[in-house]
Amino acid sequence: MVYEVKVNELAEEFGVHRNTIRNWINSGTLPAQEGPGRRYLIQAEDYHRLCDKFGRKPKAFPAAQAINAPAQEQPTPQAPPVPIRLSLSSIHLFPDPALADCCVTCGSCAGACPIAGVDDLDPRKIIRMALLGLEEEILASDWPWKCTLCGRCEESCPANVKILELMRSIRGQRDRAKVPHPIQKGVTTCLEKGNNLGIPKDDFLQLVKGLGTELGETICPGFTTPVDVRGARLLVTVNSKEPFVQPRQLMWWWRIFYAAQESWTLSSENWEGVNWGFYSGDDSSMKTIVERIVDNMERLNCQALLLPECGHAYYATRYGLEKWFPESARKFKIYSIFDLLLEYLTAGRINLDPTIHNKLTTLHDSCNYGRKSLKAFGHGYFSEGRTIVQACCTKFREMIPNSGDSYCCGAGGGAWASPYAAERVFHGREKARQIKASGAKLVVTSCHNCKDQIAHSLAPEFNLEIEVKSLWELVAQALVPAS
């Protein structure tokens, strides 16, 4: 142990002249080294020997202890941390170097992530843990599940690390029994019963036919719901949430198809558009659910497919078609909701009256249709939505930032159904702030999850006085009846 002393302090302590101390040091009687700030460093035993010689109690303190806190006692030594075993050889988490290897830990991702810091989450940490082979720790962590897979991190990454793919890969490698229960149960129910909520076929058919009759007797004379119509041009899927709790919402699309005189059909089997295999990182389930849509296309001899309207379902289905069923993807005409609505609009198949919607309106960009679609498929739906919205309303204002830089609503990546409600609301604070700053009273979305999150979670939590509509609801309400 080394003591740090000043010559005059030592002189005072031992009652001698400071030159005496210097002489002792110079002659080697008191071995000492010159230290910083005109101090000398003296070994503890040499100092104590000197104290013994003069019959004094040692006064100086070890150099390591803070000079300002001489009264403090030695801290009780803590148990050394358990060493973490790094298994660098393991590459299960990221078979592709672009998933972690090329990260330079610059922190751009953390800056872009709206929930970085929550529960110590930081995209960099996750990438680093994957790189260091901390598999057990990262698989047990809830971070990849609190992430909404919004992709802002990836967009800001200068090294082009595929953070989303890594996050899905980590989700996919967790033991299925430990996947957040609602998500995993949604996947298994869909695989077993054909839709996430397990709605029986008879109930479904009765509902859609009843709704069709209702529509045919009111707004759309002669309308009946087409189910299993072989040779219909367009196959349409259904988000099971709608028949389950919001059946009337189904009719917005039906009214648009009626106006456009579309030849379309629903399937009586496996009509689900939702694909939670995307959320749980389970490619095999994701593929099965996409395959069912392909089977329905073949069975009903349809030529065109309307990709499911919810953001994740659009992305998962398109991704699945391109990855696992490329031939079908080429054979069929594939529409996103934006493509189809714009086609109707430009071909004059539907006419819209913008004076129907007079509130100041803004458009929320779904991460899956926008930023993520741009990266995965080379095209992000930004301008299309704006063209459609502005054809339906008189006053439009952008949120800032928007399009590729838009903030996630907070409910993506399965967060709407996951048990992490507090994180989901916190994540949405940026979106709430954007909405408020825009002054808009009507928020339009192209995704069921975004809509529910903004209307039922962000609006009450952040006192937003707004109405939220889906894009197709906005369009259906602005339809001008054919004369």
Next chain:
Amino acid sequence: MATIDHNGTSYEVDEDGFLLKGADDWDENWVDYVKGVEGIAEITDEHQKVIDALQEYYKKNGIAPMVRILSKTTGFPLKRIYELFPSGPGKGACKMAGLPKPTGCV
């Protein structure tokens, strides 16, 4: 595994506070507990009718019914069901009836 204690009885619940063992654990005391959580003032005959309808359908089909079916069997319009269960038929009513949480984007 989370548990909830109410008036001396303990219940195993999932991450969202739904009964894990469903009908095996369900009792009037559970209804009383969910009443408090959901901010329902008093359990009326109408609440009971919804609970009965949910349980009966679940026994037959292994899932919760679509809201239209619930409307039809109880005779309550959807609006009335939301008045009875402010968090909705999928969350509040299913929880009270001891059904598992519906597994869609509801």
